[in-house]
Every structure is written in C-alpha cells, then in structure tokens.
Amino acid sequence: MYTKNEILELKNRIIQLEKENKTLHETVEFLTHKLFGRSSEKTSVIAGQINLFNEVETESKPSAPEPTLQEVANYRRKKFNGQRAELLKDIPHDTVICGLEEDERFCEKCGTSLVSIGREFIRTELEFIPAKVRVIDYYRESYECRKCRKEGLPYIEKSPMPYPVVQHSMASPSTVAHIMYEKFVDALPLYRQEKEWESLGVKLSRATMSNWIMVAARDWLIPLTKLMHQKLIEEKYLHADETPVQVLMEPGRKNTSESYMWVYSTYAGSQTPIRLFDYKPSRSGNCPQKFLKGFKGYLHTDCYSGYNKVPEVIRCLCWTHLRRYFVEALPKDIKSPEATLPAIGIDFCNKLFSEEKLLVNLTPDERKMKRLETEKPILEAFWRWANSIKQSCLPKSRLGKAVDYAVKNKEGFMNYLIDGNCAISNNLSENSIRPFTIGRKNWLFSGSPRGAEASAAVYSIIETAKANDLEPYSYLKFLFKNLPGVQFEAHPEFLDEYLPWDQWVQSSCKKKA
Numbered sequence: 360m361y362t363k364n365e366i367l368e369l370k371n372r373i374i375q376l377e378k379e380n381k382t383l384h385e386t387v388e389f390l391t392h393k394l395f396g397r398s399s400e401k402t403s404v405i406a407g408q409i410n411l412f413n414e415v416e417t418e419s420k421p422s423a424p425e426p427t428l429q430e431v432a433n434y435r436r437k438k439f440n441g442q443r444a445e446l447l448k449d450i451p452h453d454t455v456i457c458g459l460e461e462d463e464r465f466c467e468k469c470g471t472s473l474v475s476i477g478r479e480f481i482r483t484e485l486e487f488i489p490a491k492v493r494v495i496d497y498y499r500e501s502y503e504c505r506k507c508r509k510e511g512l513p514y515i516e517k518s519p520m521p522y523p524v525v526q527h528s529m530a531s532p533s534t535v536a537h538i539m540y541e542k543f544v545d546a547l548p549l550y551r552q553e554k555e556w557e558s559l560g561v562k563l564s565r566a567t568m569s570n571w572i573m574v575a576a577r578d579w580l581i582p583l584t585k586l587m588h589q590k591l592i593e594e595k596y597l598h599a600d601e602t603p604v605q606v607l608m609e610p611g612r613k614n615t616s617e618s619y620m621w622v623y624s625t626y627a628g629s630q631t632p633i634r635l636f637d638y639k640p641s642r643s644g645n646c647p648q649k650f651l652k653g654f655k656g657y658l659h660t661d662c663y664s665g666y667n668k669v670p671e672v673i674r675c676l677c678w679t680h681l682r683r684y685f686v687e688a689l690p691k692d693i694k695s696p697e698a699t700l701p702a703i704g705i706d707f708c709n710k711l712f713s714e715e716k717l718l719v720n721l722t723p724d725e726r727k728m729k730r731l732e733t734e735k736p737i738l739e740a741f742w743r744w745a746n747s748i749k750q751s752c753l754p755k756s757r758l759g760k761a762v763d764y765a766v767k768n769k770e771g772f773m774n775y776l777i778d779g780n781c782a783i784s785n786n787l788s789e790n791s792i793r794p795f796t797i798g799r800k801n802w803l804f805s806g807s808p809r810g811a812e813a814s815a816a817v818y819s820i821i822e823t824a825k826a827n828d829l830e831p832y833s834y835l836k837f838l839f840k841n842l843p844g845v846q847f848e849a850h851p852e853f854l855d856e857y858l859p860w861d862q863w864v865q866s867s868c869k870k871k872a
Contacts, residue, residue, distance in 0.1 A: 443483060449871055450485075457481075492559050495531070497521075522843035524579070530571045532839035538568050539575075540832040543817050546798040569810065576813035579842045584635060584819045586854050588650075591633050595656035596626035596780050598788035599647060599666065602796055605804035606811045609640055620815065621646055622792045624826075626659075628723075628780055631860050632826035634791045636815040638808070644668030657778060659785045662768050676771035677785035682708035684761035700748060701758055704765075707741040715783050723779030730776050738776075742769060791822050824868070827859040833868040834859065 456478065464473040497520065504514040524532050541547040541555075549565035556563040591597070599621065606618045621637040639646040644665030651658070651669050658672040661680045685704035714733050718726045745765050752759035765772065775781040795818055805811035824834040838857060847853045856863060 447483065447485070490559065492561055521840075524839040524843055525571050525574045528567075528571065530575075532836050535571050535575050535839055536832055536835035539572060539817050539821075539835055542572070542802070543798060543814070543821055544794070544831055546794075546801045548802040569806065572817065573809055573813040575839060576816040579838055580816040580820050581812075582847060583838070583842075583854060583857060584816050586851070586858070587633050587635060587819070587823065590631060591623060591625060591635055592651065592653045594625050594629060594633075594654070596629075596659070596778075597651070597654065597656065598624040598626065598659040598782075598785055598791075599651075600660065600785060600788040600792050601642060601646075601663075602792055602799075604638070604795075604799060604811065606638070606640070606808055607804060608807045610808075612640065616640070617642075618811070619646070620792070620795055620811075620818075621650065622788055622795075622822075623647075623650065624788045624791050626780060627782065627787055631858075632823065634819060634822035634826055636792075636795065636818040636822075638805075638811040638815045640808075657774070657781050659782055659788065661785060662764065662771065673774055673777065674771050675774045675781050676768055678708055678711060678772065679784040679786055679789075681761070681765055681772065682712075684757070684764050688757035688761050700752075701761070703744065704741075704758075704761060707737060707744070710737050711783060721779075725779070727776070727779035730779070735776065738773065742766075791826075794818070794822065824859055827865075828870050829859050829864070829868040830870045834864070837864065837868050 458475070459473070465471065466473060499520055500518045502516045502518075507514040524530055524535050538549075538552060541552050542549060549568050552568060553563060553565045601619045601621045603617045604620045605615070607614045609616065609618065618638065618640045619642045621639060623633075623635045623637065625631065625633045637646070637650055642663075642665060645668060647666055648668040648670070651672075654669070655671045656673070657675055658666065658669060659675045659677065660666045661677050666674060682705060685701045685708065688701040688704075690698055690701075711734055714730075714737070718729055721729060745762050749762050749766060752762050754760075754763070775783050805814055820835065820838070821831045824831045842857060845853050845857075855861065858864065859868075
C-alpha cells in the first residue's frame with residue numbers, strides 16, 4: 360500500500376508529466392506547421408469570433424448575408440476602359456499592316472484593281488525580344504602638331520579614354536551592373552548566369568563574374584557605403600536587424616560556422632533614406648556597438664539583448680515580433696478553447712496596428728498626442744491582461760513564452776509612445792533584409808569573407824536605391840560608368856554627387872512610374 364505522501368508525489372508527478380506531454384505535443388504541432396504550413400501570419404475571420412489574423416482589424420458583421428453560390432459563380436475580375444493601354448503606355452509600339460499582295464488586289468466580280476479605303480484595328484500583342492550582347496572595341500586617336508615637328512619640337516596629344524570598371528578585363532558598366540542585378544535583385548546564382556551567358560555565345564565563368572563583383576564593389580561601391588554610413592550615424596531614428604549567413608574560408612573557423620549579415624536603416628520619414636548591410640562573423644553585441652558608434656537616438660529592433668551594448672540609445676521594440684509569438688501559440692484547431700488566450704493577445708496587437716493605420720498622415724507631434732489618446736488605453740489593458748494570466752501559463756509553452764516575452768520587455772514595447780517619429784514595429788528593417796534572405800535560399804553561402812563584404816556593399820546600394828525610388832540596375836550602371844576616374848580619394852566631397860538622393864542621380868536613374 361502507498362502512503363499518503365507517496366500518493367501525493369505520484370499525483371504531482373502525473374500532473375508534471377501531463378504538462379510536459381502537452382508542451383511536447385505543442386512543440387511538434389509548431390514545428391510541423393513551420394515545415395509544412397503556411398508561412399503567412401494572416402488567418403481567416405470567423406463570424407462571431409475574435410478577429411485573429413488581419414493586421415488591421417476590421418469589424419466583423421455576423422448579420423451580413425453570406426454570398427450565394429450563384430453570386431460566387433458570377434464573380435469576375437473588375438476591368439476598366441483603357442486598362443491595357445495604361446499597362447503598355449511606356450513600351451515602344453510597332454505597327455504591322457496586314458494587306459493584300461499586289462497580284463491579289465482585284466475585284467473577283469469585274470477584275471478591276473482594288474483601292475485601299477482605310478485600316479481596321481484588330482488586336483495588340485506583347486512581343487518578347489531576347490537579350491543580346493555586343494563587343495565594343497575602344498581605339499584612341501593621337502594628334503600631332505606638324506609645325507612643331509618641322510621645328511624639331513615634336514608635339515603629340517592623345518584623346519582621353521573612359522576608365523574601365525575593372526582593370527585589365529572585358530567588363531563594361533552594363534555587364535557588371537547586369538550580373539549584380541541578376542544575383543542580388545533576381546536572386547539568380549552565378550552558375551545559372553554562367554549558362555545564360557553561354558546561351559548568348561559568351562563563355563563567362565562564374566569565377567570571373569565573382570571576381571568582377573568583388574573588385575567593382577571594393578573600388579566603387581564600398582567608398583560610397585562608407586559615406587552613407589557617416590550620414591546614417593547623424594540620424595536620430597534607426598532600425599536594425601540581423602540574419603544568419605554561411606561564409607566559407609573564414610580564418611580560424613569551420614566552414615559550417617554561422618556568421619551574420621546585419622542591416623541598419625533610416626526611419627520612414629528620413630529625407631535621405633539609407634539601407635546599409637554589414638557582414639560580421641558573429642552575432643555579438645559588439646557588432647552593432649561598433650557600427651553605431653556615435654549614434655544617439657531611438658533604435659528600433661527586436662528583443663535581442665545584443666543591442667543593449669549600443670550606448671546612449673532608447674530601444675523601441677517591435678510589436679510585429681510580439682504578435683508573431685501569440686500567432687505561434689495558436690493550436691492547430693483554432694476553434695478549441697486553448698486558442699482563446701493566444702487569440703486575445705493577437706487581438707490586442709491588431710487593435711494597435713489598426714489605430715496606427717489612422718495616424719500615417721499626421722505630423723509627428725499630432726501622432727504622439729493621438730497615440731496617447733487612443734493607443735495607451737489599449738496598452739494598459741494589454742499589460743493588465745498579460746500579468747493576470749502569466750502565473751497560469753506553462754512557462755515552456757508557446758503561450759507562456761509569448762507572455763513572458765511581453766512582460767519582461769514592457770519598457771521597450773512602450774517606448775514608441777515617447778516620440779511621434781518612432782514606429783510601432785521594425786517592419787522597415789525586416790523588409791530591407793528580406794531580399795537577402797530570399798537570395799540566400801538560392802546561392803546558399805558566400806565563398807569567402809571578401810565575397811560576403813562585397814555582397815553587403817551591393818545589397819546596400821541596391822536597397823538604398825529602392826528606398827530612394829531609383830531603378831537599381833540603372834543606378835549601378837550609372838555608378839560604374841561615372842565613378843571610375845573620379846579622384847574621390849583626394850577629394851571625398853566629390854562622392855556626394857553620386858548619393859542616390861542627389862538631383863543628378865535622381866534625374867538619371869529614377870524608377871519609371
């Protein structure tokens with residue numbers, strides 16, 4: 360027979376095992392969803408239930424009639440007059456006249472010759488013209504003064520030549536810009552570009568293309584990113600994020616070691632939008648501390664503690680990250696009672712995002728006042744709710760981690776109320792780093808630290824170009840055509856003319872509407 364104490368111990372052990380079992384089931388569901396489920400955090404709205412998944416909350420109307428099958432069947436995509444003309448307005452047009460041959464222009468009744476009386480428009484087609492390459496051979500003319508030669512004082516002058524983007528190579532500005540655009544915008548690895556060049560009749564190896572990228576980035580792009588870095592530090596509001604990257608041949612490290620690509624961005628209202636990538640072999644807080652040396656202001660990040668090493672900043676934490684924790688805490692069956700608490704957390708976040716949508720066009724001072732009026736009560740209610748359920752949540756459960764994540768970092772989540780220029784989320788930085796993460800899925804790793812640094816420079820130029828409404832390929836080509844030959848080492852101020860917000864650059868590389 361068991362004693363009372365032994366029975367009590369067994370009951371406690373059973374309760375503990377049930378909790379562990381529940382946590383393990385939750386973990387399996389979460390990992391299964393990560394592997395096979397949708398990556399989007401949006402979910403459907405169920406009438407009569409809390410709106411879980413629309414980032415901007417909308418009022419559900421249970422009384423609204425459901426669409427009938429006939430209504431659904433009759434749905435057609437809305438079109439408007441001139442839609443096709445608007446789509447093709449900036450594309451060159453050629454006209455093809457379909458007429459009768461000369462020997463067919465006669466009347467079948469009387470044999471008289473036919474005369475054209477007009478044209479009838481039939482249709483418009485979009486034609487694809489494959490890319491082509493051409494070789495440009497540069498020659499330099501020499502000029503001689505015949506008079507001086509007769510006097511025994513020969514004088515010869517040679518015409519100036521454009522500087523090459525890569526010395527002692529056949530690389531042109533358009534070629535290097537195209538290779539960079541394909542890899543860093545379209546996420547096309549160099550081995551696939553190698554095949555494309557071969558189809559055009561050029562055997563251009565991936566090693567050659569890689570070397571062109573590294574040399575062009577070192578000579579022309581990195582000096583420009585260093586200038587952007589100086590201007591970034593002068594800002595008052597910044598965003599930061601980081602993501603892993605595998606880099607081969609790092610000194611003293613295995614090829615399987617995890618390195619990081621950091622990104623730093625100016626805030627949405629900046630007059631000089633900048634997006635800078637910085638490759639580092641670690642995720643240490645020393646990395647942002649060194650990069651942001653001299654910066655004083657508001658820093659928008661996730662809750663990673665490494666950013667605490669950056670001195671003299673006010674950290675504004677990301678509510679999108681917090682919302683994601685609650686989304687991940689949802690069970691597979693969102694109708695189950697266990698979905699209620701995560702749904703409430705999501706609903707609080709949705710209400711805040713919904714309020715933020717209404718403040719976009721306000722001035723910073725107006726936005727600050729409106730936030731205190733409309734969002735602070737929601738925040739206070741959220742913290743009361745989070746503290747009330749904290750003790751009842753299993754610490755290792757997804758919900759327990761979400762609540763703990765919120766409560767422990769309350770100050771950082773509230774700091775965006777201090778200044779109207781601060782943002783409720785770090786989405787700006789996440790959107791900047793997303794093209795890198797997409798590209799990483801294709802090219803998988805950087806071949807060397809030099810390659811990773813070159814990649815960081817190219818991504819910086821491309822994402823900064825996008826932020827300034829420039830066409831990335833045009834901007835890269837513009838830089839490689841005009842920067843070689845500029846004596847910016849002796850006169851650093853010359854580089855100011857090549858920054859993406861300069862009028863000359865804007866007029867030359869502006870993205871077409």
